[in-house]
Amino acid sequence: MEFGIAQLFSVVWLGILTSISPCPLATNIAATTYIDKQINSPLVAVSAAVAYTIGRMVTYVLIASAIISGLISIPGMSMFLQTHMNKILGPVLLITGLLILELVPLKLPVMRLNTEMLKRMSDSGMPGAVALGVLFALGFCPVSAALFFGGVIPMSLELESRFFLPLLYGIGTAAPVIGFAVIVACSTRFAGLFFNRLAEFERWFRHLTGLVFVLIGVYFILKYIFRVINF
Amino acid sequence: MPPFWEKTRVFFSLMLFIMGFCLSPVIAQEIPAARVENTAETALQSSRLVVTYFHTTFRCPTCHRIENYSNHAIHANFENQLQSGKIVWQVINVDKPENKHFIKEYQLYSKHLIVSQVKDGKTVRWKDLKKVWMLVRSEKKFEDYVKTEISDWLKE
Numbered sequence: 334m335e336f337g338i339a340q341l342f343s344v345v346w347l348g349i350l351t352s353i354s355p356c357p358l359a360t361n362i363a364a365t366t367y368i369d370k371q372i373n374s375p376l377v378a379v380s381a382a383v384a385y386t387i388g389r390m391v392t393y394v395l396i397a398s399a400i401i402s403g404l405i406s407i408p409g410m411s412m413f414l415q416t417h418m419n420k421i422l423g424p425v426l427l428i429t430g431l432l433i434l435e436l437v438p439l440k441l442p443v444m445r446l447n448t449e450m451l452k453r454m455s456d457s458g459m460p461g462a463v464a465l466g467v468l469f470a471l472g473f474c475p476v477s478a479a480l481f482f483g484g485v486i487p488m489s490l491e492l493e494s495r496f497f498l499p500l501l502y503g504i505g506t507a508a509p510v511i512g513f514a515v516i517v518a519c520s521t522r523f524a525g526l527f528f529n530r531l532a533e534f535e536r537w538f539r540h541l542t543g544l545v546f547v548l549i550g551v552y553f554i555l556k557y558i559f560r561v562i563n564f
Numbered sequence: 565m566p567p568f569w570e571k572t573r574v575f576f577s578l579m580l581f582i583m584g585f586c587l588s589p590v591i592a593q594e595i596p597a598a599r600v601e602n603t604a605e606t607a608l609q610s611s612r613l614v615v616t617y618f619h620t621t622f623r624c625p626t627c628h629r630i631e632n633y634s635n636h637a638i639h640a641n642f643e644n645q646l647q648s649g650k651i652v653w654q655v656i657n658v659d660k661p662e663n664k665h666f667i668k669e670y671q672l673y674s675k676h677l678i679v680s681q682v683k684d685g686k687t688v689r690w691k692d693l694k695k696v697w698m699l700v701r702s703e704k705k706f707e708d709y710v711k712t713e714i715s716d717w718l719k720e
Binding site: 415564 | 623625626668673697698
């Protein structure tokens with residue numbers, strides 16, 4: 334299994350093309366606001382972006398592996414994900430948005446067992462970022478399906494790469510999220526001079542995140558469940 | 565009323581609203597296609613080059629653009645062949661029960677522009693023009709690609 338620079342570049346480019354297509358872009362915007370709400374901690378924002386990327390990479394590697402091993406068929410998998418995942422994404426985004434806005438209570442019994450470490454992990458947004466990465470990567474739409482199943486998978490089959498190429502594609506699909514996290518991290522360092530105002534910014538950003546999730550959730554619900562909008 | 569119960573009430577009201585709509589038969593309704601489509605049988609009736617745009621009931625803006633660019637590329641460059649019947653251009657919705665078999669036959673996983681050579685009612689070879697998705701941001705490149713591919717098939 335040997336790759337040329339051109340193949341590596343094209344698979345990352347396929348990922349970037351996917352990330353800026355309308356429906357993956359909507360989820361990437363949601364992910365960006367979720368990750369960058371940790372505005373008072375640049376390192377956490379960048380780490381959360383990496384966690385989100387890992388979530389996407391793992392998903393693509395698993396799907397590619399399952400297809401290359403012959404466990405699932407490309408049309409079956411693609412059509413299933415396109416038909417069902419986006420219908421799930423809308424309500425999930427909406428509920429997450431309402432949780433972020435603290436409009437709904439989240440008092441699960443398991444929370445009583447919270448250890449200090451679990452709480453810190455939860456506050457850092459890492460598990461949430463990985464989960465978002467997995468969920469958003471599963472939300473295939475026609476563009477992402479065409480580029481992944483028609484571009485990455487044939488290349489992975491040809492080069493017998495069930496791991497590396499899908500992994501690079503995952504990085505490409507998360508590129509805007511990583512980029513924004515780095516920008517936020519850099520700007521926050523600068524804004525650190527006005528640290529007193531950061532807490533206020535963070536509160537404002539948290540509300541913005543919740544609102545973006547609600548709006549994108551409603552957009553997915555109207556588009557994929559009710560099919561009343563077509564953009 | 566305590567704030568906790570107030571929030572809980574808002575939460576459950578929203579959930580009921582979402583569930584009600586999700587389970588509504590409205591979702592089963594199809595948005596009718598904007599134009600009349602040829603049936604699958606048309607493609608299989610004689611010896612010719614059949615260019616088909618396969619789509620599902622749900623159609624995204626990019627999907628519409630691919631159909632429009634393909635339609636324009638074919639009509640602008642192969643009008644004579646279309647008139648003579650040497651080329652057949654058709655649009656098929658694979659979500660319709662009678663067309664579902666195309667998903668397996670052409671390994672469809674999204675929206676596709678497929679060129680197929682049909683002889684005596686049988687598809688003897690076919691090609692998925694996958695690059696349409698890469699070139700959809702440039703109508704000129706898109707049209708050149710479709711034109712070149714179809715011209716190559718006509719020469720063979």
